[in-house]
Amino acid sequence: MAHIKLTLVLGSGSRIGPGKAALLESIEATGSIAAAAREMRMDYKRAWLLIDSLNTAFTSPAVERVAGGSGGGGAVLTPLGRDLVARYRRLEAAAAELAAEDLRALEARAVPAGGTL
Amino acid sequence: MAHIKLTLVLGSGSRIGPGKAALLESIEATGSIAAAAREMRMDYKRAWLLIDSLNTAFTSPAVERVAGGSGGGGAVLTPLGRDLVARYRRLEAAAAELAAEDLRALEARAVPAGGTL
Numbered sequence: 001m002a003h004i005k006l007t008l009v010l011g012s013g014s015r016i017g018p019g020k021a022a023l024l025e026s027i028e029a030t031g032s033i034a035a036a037a038r039e040m041r042m043d044y045k046r047a048w049l050l051i052d053s054l055n056t057a058f059t060s061p062a063v064e065r066v067a068g069g070s071g072g073g074g075a076v077l078t079p080l081g082r083d084l085v086a087r088y089r090r091l092e093a094a095a096a097e098l099a100a101e102d103l104r105a106l107e108a109r110a111v112p113a114g115g116t117l
Numbered sequence: 118m119a120h121i122k123l124t125l126v127l128g129s130g131s132r133i134g135p136g137k138a139a140l141l142e143s144i145e146a147t148g149s150i151a152a153a154a155r156e157m158r159m160d161y162k163r164a165w166l167l168i169d170s171l172n173t174a175f176t177s178p179a180v181e182r183v184a185g186g187s188g189g190g191g192a193v194l195t196p197l198g199r200d201l202v203a204r205y206r207r208l209e210a211a212a213a214e215l216a217a218e219d220l221r222a223l224e225a226r227a228v229p230a231g232g233t234l
Contacts, residue, residue: 005132007122008216010223012230015122058226080226087219095212099125102204106127109175109197113129 002103002110006092014057020050021088024081027051027063032074051075054084119220119227123209131174137167138205141198144168144180149191168192171201 007017026036037047055061062081067073077085124134143153154164172178179198184190194202 002125002127005124005126005134006212007124008119008220008223009122010119010220010227012228014227016223017122057228058223059228060226084223087223091212091216091219094215095123095208098211098215099208102208103125103127106125106133106175106201106204109177110127110131111129111174111176 002107004092004096004099004103006088006095008088008091010057012057014053016054016084016088018092020054021085021092023047023050024054024062024077024085027075028077028082028085031076033063035074054081119224121209121213121216121220123205123212125205125208127174129174131170133171133201133205135209137171138202138209140164140167141171141179141194141202144192145194145199145202147191148193150180152191171198 005018007015009015023036023040023042026039027033030036030039033047033051034044037044040047051063055063058080060080061078062084063075064078065073066076122135124132126132140153140157140159143156144150147153147156150164150168151161154161157164168180172180175197177197178195179201180192181195182190183193
């Protein structure tokens with residue numbers, strides 16, 4: 001189905017798009033970067049690099065490690081991390097609503113999924 | 118400066134983002150794919166592939182070759198091509214306006230350009 005992809009680009013070049021937003025949500029849901037990476041079928045290393053890029057993009061981190069628990073510790077979103085997700089999802093929804101009519105109009109003239117055969 | 122990047126993704130997977138929008142505008146301004154590619158410091162082949170992907174994404178083309186002229190012919194936007202650019206730029210501007218306050222708020226907590234040294 002036709003949709004938009006929205007990315008926020010900071011002055012430093014740091015980006016927040018659908019991948020990082022979903023990863024933050026998955027960390028919030030699962031309580032760990034490793035579990036979030038598994039849920040998103042992503043290498044742990046890639047997940048860690050995405051989180052590290054967010055953590056170094058701001059003057060305070062978006063994700064913090066927490067000690068304890070049977071799995072030897074996990075990760076939680078900071079207030080900044082939760083704020084990032086909330087802002088991103090709110091903007092994405094508003095932009096999708098803005099785009100709905102244009103997407104319908106373009107889709108009506110588009111070659112259907114499956115290609116040009 | 119903080120900004121958004123908006124991409125429209127059709128049901129077929131075809132995408133229209135800032136690169137293709139700028140390329141279409143440059144073709145309209147210069148009258149040829151080769152001149153547009155030069156203006157955008159892009160390989161001719163890459164420009165051609167981007168245009169080909171747009172042309173095959175819809176049931177009619179976005180860019181058409183035209184014969185004649187001292188350069189041996191050029192390229193022009195079709196009504197669909199002009200409509201794509203107009204819709205994309207209008208949506209991008211509206212989404213940027215929507216995002217302005219969030220971008221300011223995030224930028225205020227961001228590490229400045231130049232990094233984390």
